[in-house]
Amino acid sequence: MPMYEFGCPNCGGVTTELCKMGEIGEQLMCSKCGHTGLTKHISGFASLGISGGAGSGGCSSGCSGNCTGCQ
Numbered sequence: 640m641p642m643y644e645f646g647c648p649n650c651g652g653v654t655t656e657l658c659k660m661g662e663i664g665e666q667l668m669c670s671k672c673g674h675t676g677l678t679k680h681i682s683g684f685a686s687l688g689i690s691g692g693a694g695s696g697g698c699s700s701g702c703s704g705n706c707t708g709c710q
């Protein structure tokens with residue numbers, strides 16, 4: 640399940656949530672100030688899934704391991 644980070648436009652706090660695909664965070668509340676309408680940021684884990692498709696193993700640098708040598 641992809642993990643997303645949501646930035647709060649009110650206080651600048653970041654809320655991390657596991658979300659179903661397609662959810663955009665409009666229903667989420669900031670964990671710090673309770674503001675709604677958070678802005679989604681793609682986490683590191685999720686961005687690997689976009690380029691590689693599988694979400695684990697492989698990365699944008701083309702390695703087939705766990706990226707210990709390519710970052």
Ligand SMILES: [Zn+2]
Pocket residue numbers: 647648649650651652669670671672673674
């Ligand atoms: Zn906030």
